[in-house]
Amino acid sequence: VAQLRSEHGAQAQLGSHDRDNLELLRLLMQQVQQQQRPDPVPAALLARLQVPLARAAMADPGFFVRDEHPARELLNQIAEVGAHWLGDDDVDPQLLQRMAQSVQGLLGEDARAPEVFAAANDDVQQHQRAAAHRAELAERRHVEAARGKERLELARRQANLQIDQCCDAQVPPRFVQTLLRQAWADALTLTRLRHGDDSPQWQERLQQTERIATVTAQAVDAPGGTDTALAAEVEAALVQVGYHAEEAAAVARRLATPGGEDAITSRTELSARLKARVRLGEQAGTIAAAPASTRSNAEEAAYQQLCALPFGSWFDIDDGDGTLRRQRLSWYSLLTGHALLVNPRGQKIADTDLDTLARQISAGRAQLVTEDNGRLVDRAWQSSLDALRALAGGPSREASE
Structure with missing residues (x-):
């Protein structure tokens, strides 16, 4: 308007067609902004984008009727970021910087032609694809780590089960059972993890476990004394899981001697050493525990739904501050x-568990993102049209359908 008046006088005005285009753009941006989170970073991008969009809308009426108009594509890219923006944890900072540079580039020239917006949008999408690729690689690493932890946990459970069965059958001394469930369980876990259930190495470990239980369940003064062959095998197995030779030998002597006695290392000393050790896989954390209480009907229904979901399903989850954060299962x-x-x-x-997530769903603190409602800019445009129909006294699209 200022340019018109400088060229044609103070009374110069925009034509009715241009005024209508600007009013339509105002309605559209209003609908877009209603779907944004209250954060100044994406809001500033949208604010700076309004001038280039106004130029495009006035120069090309196709902006409003072409779903794939390059200016609308760019608006959608930035609006989608703002709709989910919760900080740098949610959007790659490099992508955000590229968006800001693209918008600034449009401000630096009288950008009206669709080709200018198409070039800016292609640049943003290129960086968005790179950001998506980085996200995919990062996610894949976390999934592989989670699967590794699960394999470790399942191997540990199987090792503990075998030890419990041997202890129930032979009932070795209490201190021997402690050594079995701490030191020897690590050796069993590593063997099963590396070689599997059907391997001869695993079968050999099971036989050694039975021999340990049989020997140590005997009286202290039983004839034969320490089973030196068994002690050597146990010591070698413990060294494989990271025990120092002296510690491994001390544990092996007790696990291969009737009554579990050892004249060289006291129980107190050996217990202190074992307590100070990091168990196999302990630094990687543990698998979530079983549910603390029985699930309600609603929680059980949510749990069964989770068990049928494909990997990669999205949830909006309240982390406790009332803000829904989009997270991917x-x-x-x-x-x-x-x-x-x-x-x-x-x-x-x-790292959570399905039981916890099911309880969050039942309590309304998590919800499955079940459908794709299309692009944000298209939804905003349809809402703008519905608002105009309401002003004109006509039915909305939903009512007419």
Whole structure:
């Protein structure tokens, strides 16, 4: 308007067609902004984009009727970021910087032609694809780590089960049972993890476990004394899981001697050494525990729904501050109930479990993103049209359908 008046006088005005275009753009941006989160970063991008959009809308009426108009494509890219923006954890900073540079580039020239917006949008989409690729790689690493932890946990469970069965059958001394469930369980776990159930190595470990229980369940003064062959085998197995030679030998002597006695190392000394050790896989964390209480009917229904979901399903989850954060259920296990949640950048949000997530769903603190309602800019445009129909006294699209 200022340019018109400088060229044609103070009374110069925009034509009715241009005024209508600007009013339509105002309605559209109003609908877009209603779907944005209250954060100044994406809001500033949208604010700076309004001038280039106004130029495009006035120069090309196709802006409003072409769903794939390059200016609308760029608006949608930036609006989608603002709709889910919760900080750098949710959007790649490099992508955000590229968006800002593209918008600034449009401001630096009298951008009206669709080709100018198409070039800016292609640039943004190229960086968006790169960001998506980085997110995919990061997510894949977290999934592989979660699967590794599950394999470790299942191997540990099987090792503990075998030890419990031997202890129930032979009832070795209490201290021997402690050594079995701590030191020897690590050796069993590693063997099963590396070689599997059907391997001769695993069968050999099971036989050694039975021999340990049989020997140590005997009286202290039983004839034969220490089974030196068994002690050597146990010591070698413990060294494989990281025990120092002296510690491994001390444990092996007790696990291969009737009554579990050892004249060289006292129980107190050996217990202190074992307590100070890091168990196999302990630094990687543990799989989520079983549910603390019985699930209600609603919680059980949510749990069964989760068990049928494909990997990669999206959830909006309240982390406790009332803000819904979009998270992706990248992987879960029906064997352990363990689940992995990542953010849109592929970064791990939490190691959780299906039971906890089911309870969150039942309590309304998490909801499955069940459908794709199309692009944000298209939804905003349809809402703008519905608002105009309401002003004109006509039915909305939903009512007419």
